[in-house]
Amino acid sequence: xxxxxxxxxxxxxxxxxxxxxxxxxxxxxxxxxxxxxxxxxxxxxxxxxxxxxxxxxxxxxxxxxxxxxxxxxxxxxxxxxxxxxxxxxxxxxxxxxxxxxxxxxxxxxxxxxxxxxxxxxxxxxxxxxxxxxxxxxxxxxxxxxxxxxxxxxxxxxxxxxxxxxxxxxxx
Amino acid sequence: xxxxxxxxxxxxxxxxxxxxxxxxxxxxxxxxxxxxxxxxxxxxxxxxxxxxxxxxxxxxxxxxxxxxxxxxxxxxxxxxxxxxxxxxx
Numbered sequence: 001x002x003x004x005x006x007x008x009x010x011x012x013x014x015x016x017x018x019x020x021x022x023x024x025x026x027x028x029x030x031x032x033x034x035x036x037x038x039x040x041x042x043x044x045x046x047x048x049x050x051x052x053x054x055x056x057x058x059x060x061x062x063x064x065x066x067x068x069x070x071x072x073x074x075x076x077x078x079x080x081x082x083x084x085x086x087x088x089x090x091x092x093x094x095x096x097x098x099x100x101x102x103x104x105x106x107x108x109x110x111x112x113x114x115x116x117x118x119x120x121x122x123x124x125x126x127x128x129x130x131x132x133x134x135x136x137x138x139x140x141x142x143x144x145x146x147x148x149x150x151x152x153x154x155x156x157x158x159x160x161x162x163x164x165x166x167x168x169x170x171x
Numbered sequence: 172x173x174x175x176x177x178x179x180x181x182x183x184x185x186x187x188x189x190x191x192x193x194x195x196x197x198x199x200x201x202x203x204x205x206x207x208x209x210x211x212x213x214x215x216x217x218x219x220x221x222x223x224x225x226x227x228x229x230x231x232x233x234x235x236x237x238x239x240x241x242x243x244x245x246x247x248x249x250x251x252x253x254x255x256x257x258x259x260x
Contacts, residue, residue: 074174075199075203077174077175077176078174078175108172109172109173109174109175110172110241114245121253124249124252124253126245128241136241136242136245137242137245138246138248138249139246139249140246140249140250146246147246148240148242148243148245148246150241150242
């Protein structure tokens with residue numbers, strides 16, 4: 001078995017700790033189940049390497065920041081991507097569960113950075129950050145079920161984000 | 172996603188051929204044109220959005236009536252995107 005997981009700060013935060021921001025460690029069923037699945041996955045005989053897609057995502061983020069950090073970068077009056085938004089997007093990448101596919105990343109005219117997981121029509125989930133310690137999210141799932149909302153974000157992905165990602169990948 | 176003023180600029184392409192459609196974008200974007208997304212008006216109305224035609228320039232319109240809440244805007248944008256056809260230049 002060979003397993004390689006690249007993490008920017010040598011710790012994949014979400015893998016090791018509860019995403020609840022409570023500092024109490026793994027304290028709910030969602031996080032516990034998620035952790036157990038991660039452990040089972042890592043000890044499975046299937047070889048995986050995440051370094052390359054993660055590197056690609058970081059490269060995309062950096063390129064996008066260069067391209068969209070000036071006012072009116074789209075010619076339609078878009079707000080620039082701030083350094084705070086860039087740093088927050090970096091934290092998102094760092095805290096993504098390693099079992100989830102790497103998302104597509106894009107600049108939004110509102111000056112936010114968006115991540116999108118698209119598994120085909122009716123199976124899409126997206127989040128965005130703008131450097132204000134909030135994650136905005138929206139998604140469409142099987143059966144045309146729709147969700148949207150926003151959550152406080154500082155270091156760890158809120159459970160609602162992880163839940164929706166799991167929902168997306170559960171069908 | 173719509174711009175901060177929540178008026179998403181579009182062009183009505185009914186009756187135009189491919190060359191004519193691309194020429195609209197090229198006139199606006201020149202070498203920066205990356206692609207386009209085609210969507211039928213019915214998909215816009217089904218997402219409970221509206222289209223305001225101003226013909227300035229000719230065939231120009233805006234998708235309006237976006238909600239105020241950011242996450243609700245995002246959901247509408249996803250609904251539109253999944254019914255649109257993306258064509259890269």
